[in-house]
Amino acid sequence: MSEFWSDVTRQLHPYIPGEQPKLSNLIKLNTNEHPLPPSAAVLQAIRAIEPDALRRYPDPDSIALRSAIARQSGLAVDEVFVGNGSDEVLAHVFQALISSSTTFSAPDITYSFYPVWAQLYRMQLNEVPLLDDFHINVPAMCAAPGPLLLANPNAPTGIALSIEQLEQLVASDRQRLVVVDEAYFGFGARSAVSLLADYDNLLITRSLSKSHSLAGLRLGYALGSKPLIQGLVRVKDSFNSYPIDAIAQSAALAAIEDASWLQQASTAVSYTREQLSKGLAKLGFEVLPSSANFVFCRHSSVSGKAIFDALRAQGIIIRRWDKPRIDDYLRITVGTDDQSEALLAALDNILST
Numbered sequence: 001m002s003e004f005w006s007d008v009t010r011q012l013h014p015y016i017p018g019e020q021p022k023l024s025n026l027i028k029l030n031t032n033e034h035p036l037p038p039s040a041a042v043l044q045a046i047r048a049i050e051p052d053a054l055r056r057y058p059d060p061d062s063i064a065l066r067s068a069i070a071r072q073s074g075l076a077v078d079e080v081f082v083g084n085g086s087d088e089v090l091a092h093v094f095q096a097l098i099s100s101s102t103t104f105s106a107p108d109i110t111y112s113f114y115p116v117w118a119q120l121y122r123m124q125l126n127e128v129p130l131l132d133d134f135h136i137n138v139p140a141m142c143a144a145p146g147p148l149l150l151a152n153p154n155a156p157t158g159i160a161l162s163i164e165q166l167e168q169l170v171a172s173d174r175q176r177l178v179v180v181d182e183a184y185f186g187f188g189a190r191s192a193v194s195l196l197a198d199y200d201n202l203l204i205t206r207s208l209s210k211s212h213s214l215a216g217l218r219l220g221y222a223l224g225s226k227p228l229i230q231g232l233v234r235v236k237d238s239f240n241s242y243p244i245d246a247i248a249q250s251a252a253l254a255a256i257e258d259a260s261w262l263q264q265a266s267t268a269v270s271y272t273r274e275q276l277s278k279g280l281a282k283l284g285f286e287v288l289p290s291s292a293n294f295v296f297c298r299h300s301s302v303s304g305k306a307i308f309d310a311l312r313a314q315g316i317i318i319r320r321w322d323k324p325r326i327d328d329y330l331r332i333t334v335g336t337d338d339q340s341e342a343l344l345a346a347l348d349n350i351l352s353t
């Protein structure tokens with residue numbers, strides 16, 4: 001603590017990201033990184049960077065990249081915003097849009113960065129409890145106060161809403177902003193993008209970190225009506241005019257244009273996820289239905305903490321939260337087939353001793 005800290009800084013409880021260990025022999029299934037390397041076109045684009053592209057400032061408006069995202073989503077370029085990871089996009093969404101109200105509503109079990117932004121932007125977070133089966137309570141969300149913020153599929157449960165449920169949320173009050181965080185886009189959940197044509201109170205955020213195996217690149221984006229995007233641009237241009245460097249603009253453009261990589265890689269991850277879920281169920285785990293690149297599960301008799309610690313001792317790291325209702329659950333990233341096999345073998349060993 002420093003005497004120079006502002007009141008807000010004093011009161012913050014910053015987000016704690018999943019561990020990025022330095023040891024290379026670990027099986028790392030704790031931060032939902034993609035198990036496959038990114039598209040070869042991405043690496044080619046990075047290798048093709050010209051010295052001038054580094055000497056000069058990058059395009060502050062990322063026009064080429066935004067145009068490619070727009071084309072793919074059936075939108076206009078001014079309905080697309082890009083930022084340095086979807087965490088940055090979401091931070092701008094709070095500052096530009098959500099904080100126009102004093103309160104916003106989000107599920108009680110969801111991405112743990114949301115309460116941190118609530119604090120940073122001095123907002124009240126109204127938590128809407130998930131149902132007993134961990135699905136989002138749609139009628140309760142519709143009746144909740146202020147803008148709505150939800151992840152679809154939700155994290156850390158992996159459970160997705162249907163397009164009808166998404167429409168129920170945006171149609172419940174057209175004067176109210178609904179932000180759908182699609183960070184886990186591409187692994188089986190239905191996107192809300194088709195609703196943008198009819199609802200200008202909807203904003204969707206996405207990330208290339210998971211779907212495109214580019215967590216290290218830091219690229220996120222938002223899709224929404226022109227006035228919502230203009231609000232985000234105003235905040236961005238009052239914070240950092242060049243959030244996307246020249247390398248990231250080229251590499252992300254190559255990733256977006258390689259639609260067949262996305263299709264194949266997402267199918268591979270979804271297949272491994274189903275195999276992993278079956279393997280876990282055989283070992284006595286209850287596995288929630290996941291539309292993401294992770295599964296959320298708990299064992300019928302052994303505590304989450306005991307399993308987490310035993311896996312760690314064997315060099316396998318996963319994620320767990322010491323929070324009511326979910327402290328026995330484990331969130332496991334879908335890794336390679338070999339990693340899944342190693343994990344299941346380690347679990348079998350732990351549970352039979």
Ligand SMILES: Cc1ncc(COP(=O)(O)O)c(C=O)c1O
Pocket residue numbers: 032084085086087088111151155181183206207208209215219220
């Ligand atoms: C629900 C959700 N939203 C947003 C993010 C942020 O993703 P990024 O900043 O890597 O784009 C994450 C990352 O784990 C997430 O789980």
